[in-house]
Structure formats: structure tokens, C-alpha cells
Amino acid sequence: RRELTRAWITAEPRMKDGERVHIELNIGRATPQELAQADSLDGVGLYRTEFLYMGRDTLPSEEEQTVAYSRVLQAFQGKPVTIRTLDVGGDKKLDCLELPAEENPFLGVRALRLCFEYPDLFMTQLRAMLRASIHGELWLMFPMVGGLSDLRRAKEFLQKAKEELDRSHIPYADNIKVGIMVEIPSIALMADKAARAADFASIGTNDLMQYTMAADRMNPKVGQYCRMYDPALFRLIRLAADAFRAEGKPVGVCGEMGGDPLASVVLLGLGIRRLSMGLSNAAQIKKNICAMDARRAAELAQSVCEMDTAEEAQVYLKRQLADFL
Ligand code: PEP
Ligand code: MG
Numbered sequence: 001r002r003e004l005t006r007a008w009i010t011a012e013p014r015m016k017d018g019e020r021v022h023i024e025l026n027i028g029r030a031t032p033q034e035l036a037q038a039d040s041l042d043g044v045g046l047y048r049t050e051f052l053y054m055g056r057d058t059l060p061s062e063e064e065q066t067v068a069y070s071r072v073l074q075a076f077q078g079k080p081v082t083i084r085t086l087d088v089g090g091d092k093k094l095d096c097l098e099l100p101a102e103e104n105p106f107l108g109v110r111a112l113r114l115c116f117e118y119p120d121l122f123m124t125q126l127r128a129m130l131r132a133s134i135h136g137e138l139w140l141m142f143p144m145v146g147g148l149s150d151l152r153r154a155k156e157f158l159q160k161a162k163e164e165l166d167r168s169h170i171p172y173a174d175n176i177k178v179g180i181m182v183e184i185p186s187i188a189l190m191a192d193k194a195a196r197a198a199d200f201a202s203i204g205t206n207d208l209m210q211y212t213m214a215a216d217r218m219n220p221k222v223g224q225y226c227r228m229y230d231p232a233l234f235r236l237i238r239l240a241a242d243a244f245r246a247e248g249k250p251v252g253v254c255g256e257m258g259g260d261p262l263a264s265v266v267l268l269g270l271g272i273r274r275l276s277m278g279l280s281n282a283a284q285i286k287k288n289i290c291a292m293d294a295r296r297a298a299e300l301a302q303s304v305c306e307m308d309t310a311e312e313a314q315v316y317l318k319r320q321l322a323d324f325l
Contacts (some may be wrong), residue, residue, distance in 0.1 A: 005283050005284055008290075011290060012094055013289070014065055020274070022252070025282070026045060028048045041282065043082070044276075045258075045276020046082055046202065050087055050092055052065060054094060054095075062131075070202050072136075073135040080137050083132075085125055086121070089110030121306075122157055123160065130165055139200060145182075145184070147186055181249045182202070182204065183211070183255075200244070202252045208236060212236060213232075214254075229313040231306070231310070238270050252276055268292065
């Protein structure tokens with residue numbers, strides 16, 4: 001059965017009523033196996049660049065990063081490659097950058113906040129991304145955006161990086177999209193405004209879940225509070241999805257929920273048409289999409305958003321979607 005499912009990797013993900021869904025890849029090291037699937041998938045929905053910085057004593061240079069990003073953009077020629085700026089702090093530590101200890105690292109100086117504290121590091125990465133952009137379709141994404149002020153500040157850095165390249169006569173593409181991760185509840189609640197200020201959004205359900213439930217995603221003791229099927233989480237996702245769709249801007253999911261057989265159907269039902277996931281989940285999710293229609297997904301999503309608890313939602317989805325597991 002697993003062999004049969006694996007063959008679905010090359011299928012076009014279209015719901016029974018014809019609605020096309022984009023299936024994209026989450027990558028870190030960009031392995032040969034991942035890049036080899038560029039033809040079968042719709043792009044890269046999340047390139048976690050922190051892997052370039054991990055397990056080494058020095059920060060990666062602008063040149064080195066430019067080469068790494070260009071390689072992925074080239075492999076996915078013509079398809080969107082969403083490269084996320086550095087997301088360290090929280091659970092992710094670096095040898096090449098000593099970070100002060102914090103009482104609550106997940107609520108501390110992480111991701112974009114850390115980049116603001118280390119402007120040289122941030123500018124180097126932004127210049128590298130811009131330089132790589134001539135090799136494909138770059139969607140540049142900021143993690144841990146908590147409000148419009150974060151996005152504005154990040155865009156100022158990007159503008160400065162462009163001006164530096166201009167002064168050195170180094171080319172970059174002029175059609176880069178600049179988007180945000182929706183993974184802090186505050187930005188989901190401001191999604192109408194965010195949707196005007198950003199070119200696209202990708203919902204980071206791993207962090208959105210932990211920040212919504214106030215339950216550390218790395219702490220097994222509070223695992224029972226990290227509830228993927230919680231109606232509260234689906235309602236927040238709905239806010240973001242509705243706002244970006246109303247502006248006609250792409251909105252996807254790149255957290256684990258996108259690759260989950262039950263949650264992914266609810267996401268489709270909330271109007272999301274872009275799911276990004278690890279390679280190991282892509283075939284199964286494509287197969288499920290081809291067995292679903294948009295109306296049924298919408299009905300399931302509506303029911304789940306009206307349920308009382310995550311347990312209730314999970315039991316319901318398991319019963320409704322037994323074939324999808
Ligand atoms: C997320 O938070 O859902 C996400 C995709 O980012 P990461 O898991 O790298 O924090
Ligand atoms: Mg995250």
C-alpha cells in the first residue's frame with residue numbers, strides 16, 4: 001500500500017471538483033532527494049535557512065549563502081522558492097553566535113527579533129537572498145512577525161540591502177515577493193492589515209499552536225496542551241486565510257498541520273490552497289486531495305470550528321476521514 005501511495009508524488013493535486021491545490025516542500029539542507037522532486041511539486045513553501053548556520057564556528061559568508069540559495073532557486077526554476085530569514089533562538093542554538101541565556105527563550109529574542117539585534121548578520125543574509133534572486137522566483141519570508149511594526153522594520157532592512165547592492169552595481173530581481181509567517185496570534189488578529197502590507201503569508205502552525213495554547217512545543221509534559229485540532233487554532237487560521245484571500249494574496253500553511261492527513265482537509269475547507277510539507281508527507285496528501293471536494297472540505301471545516309474541544313474535533317475528523325489516514 002505504501003508503494004502505491006508513493007507513486008502519487010507525481011500526481012497533479014486537484015480536488016474532485018477541479019480546484020487546484022499547490023503542494024510545496026519544506027526543506028532545510030536541500031538534499032538531492034528533495035531537489036530531485038522539483039518537477040513533481042509546486043515549489044518550496046519553506047526553506048529553513050538556519051541549517052546553513054548550524055554546527056559551525058563561523059557565520060556563513062554572503063558568498064556562501066548566495067551559492068546555497070541560488071542552487072535551490074535554480075533547481076525549482078520558475079516555481080516559487082520561499083526562503084525564510086534566519087529563525088534561531090528559542091529551541092535553536094548556534095555555535096557561531098553566542099546568545100545570552102533567557103528565562104523564556106520562546107518568548108524572547110528569537111528569529112526576526114534576533115536579526116534586528118544583529119544587523120550585520122541580517123544584512124548579509126538579505127544581500128545574499130537578493131543576489132540569488134536572479135536565478136529564479138524568490139519569495140522572501142520573515143518569521144515571527146508580531147505586528148505591522150515588525151514587518152515595516154524588516155522591510156527597511158531589505159530596502160537598505162537593495163541600496164547597498166545598487167551602489168555596487170550587483171543585480172537582483174525586481175519581482176521578489178515579500179511575505180510573512182503568521183505564527184504569533186497577534187498578527188493573525190491583525191491579518192486584515194497584514195494582508196495589505198505583505199505580498200503573501202504562510203501560516204506556521206507549529207508556533208501558532210504553542211503561542212495560542214501557551215504550551216511549549218518542546219516540553220512533553222505539556223504535550224496534551226499542544227492541540228493541533230483545537231477549534232481555537234482553526235479559528236485563528238481562518239482569520240488569516242480570509243484576510244489574505246480577500247486581498248487576493250497567496251496564503252499557505254507550512255507548519256506540520258499542512259502534512260497531517262486530517263488537519264490538511266480542514267485547511268482546504270478554510271480556503272487554503274497552498275500546503276507546504278516535508279517530502280515524506282507529500283504523496284499521501286496529494287492522494288487525499290484528489291479524493292476530496294471543496295464543498296465537503298468547507299462543511300467539515302465549518303463543523304470543526306463550531307466544536308467545543310480538540311478531542312471532539314479529532315474524533316469527528318477521524319470518523320469522517322477514515323480512508324485518509
Ligand atoms: C512553524 O512554526 O509552524 C514553522 C513552520 O516554523 P518552525 O517549525 O521552523 O518554527
Ligand atoms: Mg515557527
